[in-house]
Amino acid sequence: MMPYLLSAGAGILVGVIYALIGVRSPAPPTIALIGLLGMLVGEQVVPVVKRLIAGEPVVAFIQTDCARHVLGPHAGVAAPQVESDPADKGGKA
Template sequence: MKLYALSLGAGLLVGVVYSLLQVRSPAPPLVALVGLLGILVGEQAIPVGKQLLRGTAFGAACQQTQATEHVLGQLPGRQAAPGQAAETKPGDPQA
């Protein structure tokens, strides 16, 4: 139940921001997509930020928290193996 209340609160906050920006909901497709990108990136800001505060390089922090995979999804040419991401080489047959 707590998750639903937090989700409703976040939705209300976004609604207030949309109102302040004078954007009607449902937002135009490009505005909505940029907003979704912001949500995905913002969701990864805390875990990556914690790694950066520990002295980890940005690229390594993104890799350790799997931020890139979360934001971009599975990139073309990659196949996810259970428990690890496997990279395919050009010319390898796709499964």
């Protein structure tokens, strides 16, 4: 979570500096964000194609490695399964 907050803080700081010196952002925000998303997705095309050519599993790779690269380190990670104790539910162990 901290990298996201630092990134947002840096962006806000740059925005404030731009406003103080009267400079407009180099690209409209939506276009810039779509361009960044395209770059992230484009980086994943080569590894996916290499796996397809090699006959390796692709879907699991996309759900784990690609998801983590595009969406962040916690993407594609399943929540840990917690085993419940039968005694917790009022049953006898």
